[in-house]
Amino acid sequence: MEQANEGFLIIPGREYPFLSDKQVNEYFIKWSMKGRLNVATFTFDHMFVPYKADSFFTGFFDSPSVQNALTIPYTKTIVKINSVRCTLTNLDAFRKLSSVTHECGKIKTRLDDVFESILISDKLRECLLLEDSDSYSIFTEKEREEFLFRLFKHICIGGEICQQEDEIKPYIDTVRKIYRDLICVQKNPDSKAIEIVSYVYEVRVYVSELPGLIF
Template sequence: MAGDKCDFEQTFSFCPLPSKKFSFLQDRETLELFMKWSMLGRVSAQTYSFDQCFYPYSSDKFALSFLRDPNVVSSLRKTEAGAWVPLDKPIVSVAVEPVPCTKVSMELFDPIYSCGILRPSGHLVKCLHDVYPDYDELRQMLQEEDSEQYRVFGREERAELLFRLFKHLCVGGELCQYEDTIEPYISTTKKIYRDLISVQKDPETKKISVVSTVFKVCAYDESGRCYPGRREEDQTFAYLIVDPFKRHVTLFYHSYGVGTFTL
C-alpha cells in the first residue's frame, strides 16, 4: 500500500510526555535511598511518544532517530562536571546493545537467599577486600568473576534488565553508603522495574508476559563518545525501553559521579 513504509525507509518522530510520572521518582523512601547510594539527582526517566510502528530489528535506526529528534534533543540532558548540560553537538552514530527483558517476578533472585551471601537474618555477609575496606559477598558476587559466588547467576540471567537494575543499585554511585541487608536493594529494584516495563496478560492462559523491548544505547558526536557520558563507566548508562503497542519509549539514565543536583 502507498501509505506503508518499508523499515529501511522508516523515520520516527518523538514527542515528550511530561505528564508521565514515575512512582519511584516520587516515592520518599526511594529518594532517600538514592541519596544514601549517591544516585539522587543523577538518575532520571523520561517518556516520549513516537509515530511509527516499532520492530526490534530496527533498534539501531530507532535509537539514532531518537537521539537526533529535535524534541528529544531539546529536553535531553546529561551530567558533566557536576551539572546537567544539554547535548551540544549533533549525534552522528549510535551503538545499541539489546537487553533481554522477560522476567515478571522477583524469583530471579531466589539463589541469593541460599548461596551463603546472606545470613538467616537477611544481613549481608562481610568479606575482606584488597581495595574496599567495607566489602560484602553480594558486591563480590556481582562484580568479580573469580569470586566463589559469581556463578550463582549465569550469563543469561545477568543479561536481564531486572538483574542489571539490581546490580546498578547495589553498586551505587561514587560516594555510596552500602546497605547491611538485602531488602532495600530488592524492594527498590522491584519498584523501578514495575515502573519501567509494560506487560500484558494472555486472555486464555492468563499468563503475564513482558511486551517491552529494551536496549542500552551509547551515542557519538564528531568528537567521539558523548552520551550517556564521554567516559565509559558501568554505572553511567542509558536504556531505551519501548512499548510497541502504546508507541511510548522511556529513557532511563544514570550518571556516575559525586554530588546531587536537579534538572
C-alpha cells in the first residue's frame, strides 16, 4: 500500500451510543472531560496492513478531507505512532480493584498527595499513577498497556477540574460503554472464542515548522 492521502473519506452521521448517553455525558461534565473525547469515522479505499501503518497514518493526516474534518490547520505533518495492545474482551481485569475499594464499592481514601499537578486523594488514583506505591503493583505492565486500561485511567484522572467519584461503579460502567462502541469483535471459527479484530494506535502529530505537538 503506497501512501495515498486522497483515499480517505469521512462517514458523516456515524453514531456512537456512548456519545449520546445521558449518564455518560453527565459524568463527562463532572469529570471535566466534556468535549475532550471526540470520535470520527473514515473510509479508506485500500486495504490496511499493519506493517505499513506508518505510511497509512502519514497519508491519513496529510489528507485534505481528514485535515478539514479534524480541523488540522497545517498541510504537512510529521506523524509518530505506537501500536497499543488491545486483547481484552471483558472487564475481568478490574476485579483487582477490590483491593482499593471497600466491599460496598466505595473507593478507599488516603492522605492527599500531588503527582504531576494531579491530586491523589484516594487509593484508585494511587494505583493508577504512583509507581512506588503498594497498590500500583496490582496490575501488570502488560495489563497497563491495554487500550481498555488506558481508557479507564483516562476517565478516572479526568480533566483539570475533575470531581472525583466516591465509588468505583461509575468509572467501570462508563469505560464499558466506551470500549464496547470503539472495538470490533468476531468469533474465531476454530476456537469459537470472541476475539478483537480492531487495531489501536497511539498517534502524535507534529508540524516541522512548529516545536510542539498539535494533535
